[in-house]
Amino acid sequence: MSYNKKRIVKFLIYYFSISVGVLLIFYFWFTKLFWFSLVTWIFATFGVVSISFFTFMNLRIVELQNESKDVNDKNNKDE
Numbered sequence: 474m475s476y477n478k479k480r481i482v483k484f485l486i487y488y489f490s491i492s493v494g495v496l497l498i499f500y501f502w503f504t505k506l507f508w509f510s511l512v513t514w515i516f517a518t519f520g521v522v523s524i525s526f527f528t529f530m531n532l533r534i535v536e537l538q539n540e541s542k543d544v545n546d547k548n549n550k551d552e
Contacts, residue, residue, distance in 0.1 A: 477532055481525050488521055 492514055499510045 475532065475536075478529065481528060485521070485525055489518075492518070 496507075496510060496514055499507045503510075
């Protein structure tokens with residue numbers, strides 16, 4: 474796994490652990506705001522996961538383009 478992909482995975486782990494901790498604080502100490510924060514967290518999590526997914530796909534496309542260029546360069550040298 475490339476360095477950028479590892480950074481994204483670490484970010485997602487940190488995001489989920491910190492956000493669940495914040496949700497637990499709202500659940501135990503600010504119960505009136507818990508449901509509002511839960512709905513907000515669901516929308517925010519959807520955005521974070523979707524952006525991470527598209528970033529993974531973009532990194533994979535860049536890797537495939539670089540591999541394609543390498544293969545084309547190798548084939549052109551052989552001819």
